[in-house]
Amino acid sequence: MNENQTARPATLRIPADQLHAYVKAIWARAGSAPREAELVADHLVAANLTGHDSHGVGMIPRYVASLADAQLQLNRHAEVVKDVGAVLTVEGGKGFGQVVAFEAMEQGIARARRLGICAVGLRGAHHIGRIGHWAEQCARAGLVSFHFVNVAGDPLVAPFGGADRRIGTNPFCAAYPRPGKPPLVLDFATSTVAYGKTRVAYNQGKAVPPGALIDHEGRPTLEPKVMHEAPFGSLTPFGGHKGFGLAAMCEIFGGALSGGFTTHTETLGTTNAIINCMLSVIVDPAAFDAPDAQAEADAFIDWVKASPLATGVDRLYEPGEPERIMRAQREAEGIPVDPATWAQIRAAALTVGMSEQDAEGWSARLR
Numbered sequence: 001m002n003e004n005q006t007a008r009p010a011t012l013r014i015p016a017d018q019l020h021a022y023v024k025a026i027w028a029r030a031g032s033a034p035r036e037a038e039l040v041a042d043h044l045v046a047a048n049l050t051g052h053d054s055h056g057v058g059m060i061p062r063y064v065a066s067l068a069d070a071q072l073q074l075n076r077h078a079e080v081v082k083d084v085g086a087v088l089t090v091e092g093g094k095g096f097g098q099v100v101a102f103e104a105m106e107q108g109i110a111r112a113r114r115l116g117i118c119a120v121g122l123r124g125a126h127h128i129g130r131i132g133h134w135a136e137q138c139a140r141a142g143l144v145s146f147h148f149v150n151v152a153g154d155p156l157v158a159p160f161g162g163a164d165r166r167i168g169t170n171p172f173c174a175a176y177p178r179p180g181k182p183p184l185v186l187d188f189a190t191s192t193v194a195y196g197k198t199r200v201a202y203n204q205g206k207a208v209p210p211g212a213l214i215d216h217e218g219r220p221t222l223e224p225k226v227m228h229e230a231p232f233g234s235l236t237p238f239g240g241h242k243g244f245g246l247a248a249m250c251e252i253f254g255g256a257l258s259g260g261f262t263t264h265t266e267t268l269g270t271t272n273a274i275i276n277c278m279l280s281v282i283v284d285p286a287a288f289d290a291p292d293a294q295a296e297a298d299a300f301i302d303w304v305k306a307s308p309l310a311t312g313v314d315r316l317y318e319p320g321e322p323e324r325i326m327r328a329q330r331e332a333e334g335i336p337v338d339p340a341t342w343a344q345i346r347a348a349a350l351t352v353g354m355s356e357q358d359a360e361g362w363s364a365r366l367r
């Protein structure tokens, strides 16, 4: 139990466009150029819309803390430091991940359109958030992509068989565009649950699913507080040794190959900021001799979705479908923000210089 569980006012439901305007106002007040404030708001609100509240507006307090710590660098842009045609190395310079990843994908997309393929190694970005956002950017351009990401120097996940935190929540993502249909988007943390989901559970006073956490002595627990109060425990990797193995490859492809850094004794605790490195491979499906690729992909999806439902299951989803359904629902009904998260965002807005009066004005409008 935590102190947030005692008084529990109702969760707010905020229309996406109004939440977007509030987020933009916060970052404009912090000193972001209008385009930066827009890209950050686009990303955070889209994460909430897709149901990934762990990567939505609830990240604002963490970003403000990083800014106050002189870690997050406002108004930085992606810098191509090596260009060999189909391989780009891009320095993020602790700039807003929502900006430098967007720009790195723009460069990779242009190159993949020209050459058929482009591998982009983005290093040193401040938190790049929901990775599906970057895969969707590639998919909108008609391009296939896969992304290996590390959370550099910030271990939260125990290795398979280990009892302390050694690895980041290292997400993997892959997307397949389908003309005339929504893309298939697979996007997940290689931990059993994303760290942000333990924050959401902690703020809401809820337990996490069994198998997701171990305490500081390596014992299984359902209590999200082991991730938010000392003595600290760890997340577990999903899928046992397989998830651990994928997390390790995300660490090495994302952190080492990009010229960034991986997690080990020398890189531990070098920053309080969340630093992501990402290897993105972006491919033009038209570059293959595969005139039936679309029909084959569609036939496969139809085939698996025709499976009889297992007991207790009410429908089957293709990768990316739960997020699409949630998006439609939240666009219609508004985005739920729990009171603890809302108060933390308001405090962050004040920290970056928003006046009490303006913060109250936003709260009154959005409540």
Ligand SMILES: NC(=O)c1ccc[n+]([C@@H]2O[C@H](COP(=O)([O-])OP(=O)(O)OC[C@H]3O[C@@H](n4cnc5c(N)ncnc54)[C@H](O)[C@@H]3O)[C@@H](O)[C@H]2O)c1
Binding pocket: 052, 054, 055, 127, 128, 129, 130, 131, 132, 150, 151, 169, 170, 171, 173, 185, 186, 187, 188, 189, 190, 191, 192, 193, 194, 195, 197, 276, 316, 317, 318, 319, 320, 321, 322, 323
């Ligand atoms: N930037 C970072 O450092 C960082 C670190 C970790 C995670 N993340 C992000 O956190 C987000 C949440 O990750 P997560 O591990 O909690 O995701 P999750 O466990 O909710 O899994 C999401 C994926 O599984 C698919 N899916 C969900 N339910 C399904 C079902 N019933 N049938 C078929 N497919 C289904 C979704 O379409 C999606 O592709 C991701 O967007 C990830 O990119 C970011």
